Amino acid sequence: MSAPGMDKSMRNPLAQARGLGSAKDGVHHWWMQRLTAIALALLSPWFIWLLLSLLGASHAEVRSTLANPRCALPLLAFVLALFWHAKLGLQVVIEDYVHTRWMEVALQVVMTFACALGALASVFAIMRIVLAH
């Protein structure tokens, strides 16, 4: 069946025939997942502390706390890292478990748009809080 000298290849013959290799963006994905993970490991404890400190606060107090650049900037960093990290993680989950090609592609598109929308809506809300203050 297989050509001589190719017996030990781990690649599927169809993959070999197609001749498509690595797109070389796997390392970038891996690296960005780690970078956003480190950012979130630092920012999540701060975010929990922020939520705890705002418990029982009035709407005006919450607004003025979030409007302060010392809070608004880390909050922006948090939501951006959060949605970026979520996108990278969900992408791999979809790749691993959804084996019907059209469904996998459709889910990737919907998931990526949803994460982008979440990030944009967060930035919009934070800007509105800051600018209205």
Added chain:
Amino acid sequence: MATPERPLSPFTDIYRWQITMTLSILHRITGVVLALGAFGVVWWLLAVSASDQRYAQFSELAQSLPGRIVLGGFSYCLMYHLLNGLRHLLWDSGRGFEIKQFYATGWTVVVLSFVLTGGIWMLALQHGAAA
């Protein structure tokens, strides 16, 4: 089709249960849950930015019993994913690959995730009582 001689790894149900496999799949599950929770953060931010009324609606929902159960779930998922994520970063640095270390760090994550979630909720309920 694939050549029949290709070596295949047996499916996971062939192995004896080990805590490491449960921790591994929990990392994914909590990650997916937290991705949904991220939209809760957006909801909160939009409510804060919108109006007194919208914020009051959000607060009421968050403080209701179903709201607290959902928030409790998210807080546990966050603690677990955060701690186990640090375990992943440790592996990325090339450390913690001894079998004993897998178990030790794994159980540390399990215990700490419950302790920290409990601590956060104790603080939150104290705050709530004081407010």
